Amino acid sequence: MRLLVLGGSEFVGRAVVTAALGRGWEVTVFNRGQHRPPPGVRALHGDRTAPDGLAALADGTEWDAVVDTWSAAPRAVRETARLLRDRAGRYAYVSSLSVYDWPRPAGFTEDEALVTGAAADAGPTEYAQDKRGGELAAVESFGADGSVLVRAGLILGPYENVGRLPWWLNRIARGGPVLAPGPQDLPVQFVDARDLAEWTLGAVERGLSGPYNLTAPPGHTTMGALLEACRRVTGSAAELRWTDPEVILAAGIEPWVQLPVWVPPGSESHDAVHRMDVSRAVATGLVCRPAEETVADTWRWLRETGDEASSRPARVVKGLDPDVEARVLGLPAGGS
Known part of the structure; x- marks a missing residue:
């Protein structure tokens, strides 16, 4: 598998890179170069918020999957997904349970009501709206069948x-x-970043799509x-x-x-x-x-x-x- 990780040097992104390398995958990371990624990756640099910030990704390289952990204005997800939609097989966006509207009942599933996503051409707004906007941007380019929305709960672990x-x-x-x-x-309830990473890679490998609540079982x-x-x-x-x-x-x-x-x-x-409720993720291989x-x-x-x-x-x-x-x-x- 050829994997592109947008980020890849901190916490969740780093866990994804490490897990992918452990599977023998070919990994490219794209980030601003402010932190050193794990050894063994191809590193590309750019600032997704800057004009021409995606230039390093414009060389025509193809990947089997993309993992994106972006948390700010969804414009960055939209522009990256549009650039890669004909060159990547699947887009996994690490989102958040924050995209669900408030209040959330105990045992809520992926069918719970959602917040209104921030407009893709707006600047940063609230975390929940930005994350939902990021989801919408991923689906816009890769479709419901080509995108995986990882709605993470509390994430803990090294880094x-x-x-x-x-x-x-x-x-x-x-x-x-x-x-x-x-x-x-x-x-x-929490999920170790490494367990989130393993599930996410398994999801793109098996061609899963749609939203998944991702944290440890109750x-x-x-x-x-x-x-x-x-x-x-x-x-x-x-x-x-x-x-x-x-x-x-x-x-x-x-x-x-x-x-x-x-x-x-x-x-x-x-x-x-x-x-x-995380039964959907557990049924598709989540192990904590x-x-x-x-x-x-x-x-x-x-x-x-x-x-x-x-x-x-x-x-x-x-x-x-x-x-x-x-x-x-x-x-x-x-x-x-």
Whole structure:
């Protein structure tokens, strides 16, 4: 298989490249050249937002499939897909569950109502609208039968450039009392970027098309198991102090952002993020590794390379301020 990855040097794109190389595929990456891709690829450079930014792709080369992870204004997807529609067999666009309209019921499937996509000739708008616009742009050129829309949920794993799991690992490694958002048995759904990559490559290889919700099945792990795994892999003596959701919300702590991954049980947000139906993806080959493996490998990456979780500052999760954490736990400021 000859694969073109648009991006290919960070997080999900990097996982796709690594998985494709592991399958013995011939891989080309196209990006701005700001980060080094895995060895063994052909690298082309260009800026998809600039005039003539796609010039490096205009030489007539053909590929069996394209994987695109673009998250900003959908114009870039439209222009790239139009350029490649007669030179690539299939277009896989890594989208997001954010394309579903709000509120999303527990167990929502690919048939749930969608947001209105951003116009392809508009500048960047909201994340959800841009992602839906990207989907529409891919389908416009490759058709419903030639495009795969990977509607990913929460993505974790090595090279994460948003900072969710790295924040928890670094916080727990620091030790002391840790505000652990309860309840411990709260279900959590996420997909390891490497498992997303393997499914996506399998999808284009088998000629799948259409939208797929892509995250681990319900019951994959819990908030308690995830944080306990963080404690085990870091070797930390941190004390996880499980705290009721009501206490956390009353303190003005923002779920998901200040306490990454966590959203309170029974809320629309929990249903929307951690209760997605993924039976279609599972039926077509999705296999998810144990949560502890994701945690351990992410910690190993952080230890080997330093904290590289911040390559896109506007999207980086800051986590909980230590003084706020101490106040909620009844400790002196900086007491953790």
